[in-house]
Amino acid sequence: MEIYELKVKAAQIRMDLLTIIHRAKTGHTGGSLSNTDILTALYYDIMNIDPSHSKWEDRDRFIASKGHSVESLWCVLADRGFFPREELETYSQFGTRLIGHPNNKVPGIEMNTGALGHGLPISVGMALAAKRDGRSYRVFCLMGDGEQAEGSNWEAAMAGAHYKLDNLVGIIDRNQLQISGTTEEVMGLEPLDEKWAAFGWNVVSINGNDMKELLQAFRAAPEVPGQPTLILANTTKGQGVSFAENVPAWHHHVPNDEELALALAELNASIEELIQKGQV
Template sequence: MNSAELKIKAAQIRMDLLRMIHGAKTGHTGGSLSNTDILTALYYRVMNIDPARPKWEDRDRFIASKGHSVESLWCILADLGFFPKEELKTFSQFGTRLIGHPNNKVPGIEMNTGALGHGLAISVGMALAAKRDGRGYRVFCLMGDGEQAEGSVWEAAMAGAHYKLDNLVGIIDRNRLQISGSTEDVMGLEPLEEKWAAFGWHVVSVDGNDVDELVRVFEEAPAAAGKPTLVMANTVKGKGVSFAENVPHWHHHVPNDEELAQALAELSAAAEAWKQEGQVR
C-alpha cells in the first residue's frame, strides 16, 4: 500500500473498531484508536506474514503487550483474512474467540497477553530463538506507556540488549494517558527515551499517528547492529475522533448512537480526503 492507501485503511479500521465496540457495549476505545496507525503500518506494509499460513516458521511475529487495546488488532486480522470478518460481531459475547485481550486460539495471535509487563519478555524469547535457530524473522512488541511502570519491562529490556537482539523492535504507544489519568501524574516516566537508551537500546522517536514515519522507521530496523530498537511512537489517545482525542474518559468509554454516528462521519470524511489526495499525486 502507498501512503494514501495506508491512511485510508487506518480510517476504515478505526470505523470498524468503533462499530465493534458499540455493538458489544464494551471495549478499550481510546488506546485502540491511538495504536491503529502503528498496526496499519506493520500489517499492511512492513511485516512478512501470510494469513493463509499463520504458523509459517519464518513469519514476523507481533506481540500486543498492551493487550487491552486489542480491538484494532481484531479488525486488522479480520480484514486480512486470518478469520471471517463476520466474526467481529461476536466480540466480547458469550462463547466468542474474540475476547477483550489477544487469544491465541485465533489465527494470527502468537500469545495470550494483557497482563501488562509480560509481552516484551515473550518477545525477547522469540527474538533469541530466531537468532539461535538462524532464522531471519523479526519480532515486534507493542507496549503501553502506562505499562512502563512494570518492573518486568525493564528486566526484559536488559535481556534484549544483553543478547544483542537487533531483530527485536519494541514500540511504545506514548499517548501519555492511562486509565487513571496522565502517566506523569500516576507514575512519572520521563526522561523515557534516555532510560531506554541507557538500557542499551537504539531509540527512535516518531509521530506515532503518521504512517509514513512509522513505515520508514520500521523498515530501517535494525538501524544499529547488535542493538534492539525502541520506537517511541508519540500518539494521541482517541486519535481520529475529535471529541475523544486526549480525553481520559475515552480509555474504555463505549460510544453511544450519536457519538458513533459523529465519529464515523469524521473518519469517513478523512478517508475521502486522503483518497482525493492520493489521486492528485
Template sequence: MTNKDLKLKAIQIRMDLLKMIHRAKTGHTGGSLSNTDILTVLYYKIMNIDPSRPKWEDRDRFIASKGHSVESLWCILADRGFFPKEELETFSQFGTRLIGHPNNKVPGIEMNTGALGHGLSISVGMALAAKRDGKGYRVFCLMGDGEQAEGSVWEAAMAGAHYKLDNLVALIDRNRLQISGTTEEVMGLDPLDEKWSAFGWNVVSLDGNSVDSLVEALEAVPTHAGKPTLILANTVKGKGVSFAENVPHWHHHVPNDAELERALDELSAQLEAYQQEGQVRL
C-alpha cells in the same frame, strides 16, 4: 501498499473498531484508536506474514503486550484474512474467540496477553530463539506507556540488549494517558527515551500517528547491528475522533448512538479528503 493506501486503511480500521465496540457495548476505545496507525503500518507494510499460513515457521512475530487495546488488532487480522470479517460481530459475546484481550485460539495471535509487563519478556525469548536457530524472522512488541511502570519491562529490556537482539523491535504507544489519569501523574516516565537508551537500545522517537514517519523508521531497522530497537511512538489517545482525543474518560468509554454517528461522520470526512487527493486502492 503505498503510504496513501495505509492512511486510508487506518481510517477504515478506526471506523470498524468503533462499530464493533458500539455493538458489543464494551472495549478499550481510546488506546485502540491511538495504536491503529502503528498496527496498520506493521500488518500491511512491514511484517513478513501470510494469513493463509498463520503458523509459517519463518513469519515475523507480533506480540500485543498492551493486550487490552485489542480491538484495532481484531479488525486488522479480519481485514487481512486471518479469520472471516463476519466474526467481528461476535466480539465480547458469550462463547466467542474474540475476547477483550488477544487469544491464541485465533489465527494470527502468538500469545495470550494483557497482564501488563509480560509481552516484552515473551518477545525477547522469541527473538533469542530466532538467533539461536539461525532464523531470519523478526519480533515486534507493542507496549503501552503506562505499562512502563512494570518492573518486568526493564528486566526484559536488559536481556534484549545483553543478547544483542537486533531482530527485536519494541514499540511504545506513548499517548500519555492511562485509566486513572496522565502517565506523569500516576508514575512519571520522562525522559523515557533516555532511559531506554541507557538500557542499551537504539531509540527512535517519532509521531506515532504519522504513517510516513512510522514507515520510514520501521523500514530502516535494524539501524544498529547488535542492538534492539525501541520505537517511541508519540500518539494521541482517541486519535481520529475529535471529541475523544486526549480525553481520559475514553480509555474504556463505549460510544453511544449519537457519539458513534458523529465519530463515523468525522472519519468519513477524513476518508473523503484523502480520496480526493488522488485515485488509490482500498
C-alpha cells in the same frame, strides 16, 4: 500500498473498531484508536506474514503487550484474512473467540496477553530463539506507556541488549494517558527515551500517528547492528475522532448511538479527503 492508501486503511480500521465496541458495549476505545496507525503500518507494509499460513515458521511475530487495546488488532486481523470478517460481530459475546484481550486460539495471535509487562519478556525469548535457530524472522512488541511502570519490562530490556537482539523491535504507544490519568501523574516516566537508551537500545522517537514516519522507522530497523530498536511512538489517545482525542474518559468509553454516528461521519469524511488528494 501508497501512504495515502495506508492512511485510508487506518481510518477504515478505526470505523470497524468503533462499530464492534459500540455493538458489544465494552472495549478500550482510546488506546485502540491511538495504536491503529502502528498496526496498519506493520500489517499492511512491514511484517512478513501469510494469513493463509498463520503458523508459518519464518513469519514475523507481533506481540500486543498492551493487550487490553485489542479491538484494533481484531479488526486488522479480520481485514487481512486471518479469520472471517463476519466473526467481528461476535466480539465480546458469549462463547466468542474474540474476547477483550488477545486469544491465541485465533489465527494470527502469538500469545495471550493482558497482564501488563509480559509481552516484552516473551518477545525477547522469541527473538533469542530466532537467533539461536538461525531464523530470519523479526519480533515486534507493542507496549503501552502506562505499562512502563512494570519492572518486568526493564528486565526484558536489559536481556534484549545483552543478547544483542537486533531482530527485536519494541514500540511504545506514547499517548500520555492511562486509565486513572496522565502517565506523569500516575508514575512519572520521563526521560523515557534516555532510560531505554541507557539499557542499551537504539531509540527512535517519532510521531506514531504519522504513517510516513512509522514506515521510515520500521524500515530502518535495526539502525545499529547488534542493538534492539525501541520506537517511541508519540500518539494521541483517541486519534481520528476529534471529541475523543486526549480525553482520559475515552480509555474505555463506549460510544453511544449519537457518538458513533458522529465518529463514523468524521472518519468517512477523512477517507474521502485522503482519496481525493491521493488521486490528484
